[in-house]
Amino acid sequence: MRLVTGVLFALALLVSWYVGRTVPATWTVESVALHVHQDEEGKDYFTYKGKPLYLENPVPFQEAQLNPERIHEYNQAGIGPPVQKEFAFKTETHNGEEEKLYYQLTAQRHWRFWSLLPAAVAVLLCWITREPVTALFGGIVSGAFLLGKFDLTEMVLVENLASKDAAGILILYLWMLGGLLGIWSRTGAAQAFADLMTEKFVQGPKTAKLVAWFLGIIFFQGGTVSTVLVGTTVKPLADKERIAHEELAYIVDSTASPIASQLAFNAWPGYVQAFIFVAGVPWLATESDRIAFFFKSVPFCFYAIFAVLFTFLLSIDRSPFLGKKMKAAIKRARETGELDAPDAEPLA
Template identity: 45%
Template sequence: MVSIKGKFADPAIRKKIIQGAILTFIISVIAIYFSDGFVQENGHFGFWSITPPLLAIFLAFYTGEVASSLFMGICLGAVISNKINVVQEFLIPSIGTESFALILLVYLWALGGLIGIWTRTGGAEKFARWASEKMVKGPVSAKLFTWFMGIVFHQGGTISTILTGATVRPIADKHKVSHEELSYVVDSTASPIATLIPFNVWPIYVAGLVIGTNALFETTQDGINFFLTALPFNFYAIFSIILTFHFAWEKLPWIPGKQMRKAIRRSREEG
């Protein structure tokens, strides 16, 4: 895997990143000139609200480098919101509170301890051997099993991904499934499914986001009801899980990404 430092060392990628930075600057200047001051209405800036993510997505595809593309999108968003100091205005208020730090530490300690127990006691390896004997017979069934375990571990985005990965990696290695395939199936199943199955903290989290935004969401129960009624419209999660299932089943008419195709050939031929 190419490191971030290695990517920036590539003259072609570096040139594209510089071009992206220039494009970001030009869009920012045009936005400031023609906007006559960005006016926030109903909590957004109209069309300008979607320009930062659109720019980030375009630059990610154009440069092939995600970190710098996201940074440029953030810079454009800072210009539009007139909050140039993104660290002071956004980062610190989001993660700099004592209560959040405590929650984060407890969560990470608990998560790390759980994964450590699961792996150090041999539970993951034992489970992998059992699954290999009873359920998994080759690369396709190994990926389908990974997809299924991603749904089973639906407790939350991060913990679901880590638990699923730690559980199925020995199986994937045994049946010559590349780590690239494994990463895609795990991440595109375990995280989205957590937002669709309401038996975790997601309903409370979403309720906390929407409470007080308008008269419809005045209590926690209002927010939870909103989450439940919005489930059929969570198109990203639904399509992600369906697409990942077909990828694992190897029923897609194409394999997305040159690097993914290369990884699949390498793992099948060399292990």
């Protein structure tokens, strides 16, 4: 198995390097209309994430380096555009009055179907090794070679890990949350909780699953936090009642992010609002506008609603849809006490 993994990894790197060196990138341009205002000094600006950004040297659209016609010429010549971002304007006449329409042009590149290579490498490695960390690292290295970034430390790892978002993840999730779970493990808090619930409430697999589902609803602070906290807390309890780890994993995972998006009194709105920013759309211009839009969309998050509902039905053994593998896992755990599949390799 290690030999197969090594050969696949080496072959993926070789193909990524070859494609990056020989296959010319295909360039496209993204054109975003801007809702432009003028300040007291007459300078043009638009609002981005609640802050004003001034237009730098806007040019007529036909003269722009990122004009779609010029992008086509660059692709024909096999070269990239001289700039990556540019502001341009068009002059149009409405009701006898001339109006300038401003656009932000952004150059983007891809390697056609070869762009799927890093994702394919990650999926194949995960399928073969069953180690997500190794698989994801393989996908990262493949993507770096495709982009021509061979210095993984300086050009990939440091560049991305030295950002504010990465620092927040490291401090909050790895250090603080990891430390909390370490304390729970050393003090036996999870086992004590399992003993208490077994004595006071749990009378079988059904009530044990209801405890897991209920804790998933309570810990709605975020998908990752909920998964780790609930999983660590209820695992001893679920093991006592012969609940298959596949079944428990489904309940814990499907009451994590879904409930966090429905009971969104957490970091979820701030996280999602960054993705629904559209430059030039005035009713999504500020962070508060986007958060308000997010809360209005909560009743239409049907995946989250049905995910929480179906995990509840599974907890009370009334699920209308259950796959063959899940049924087999439940039967195996109840009858034999084998909580993991025979060929499973638990990560924890």
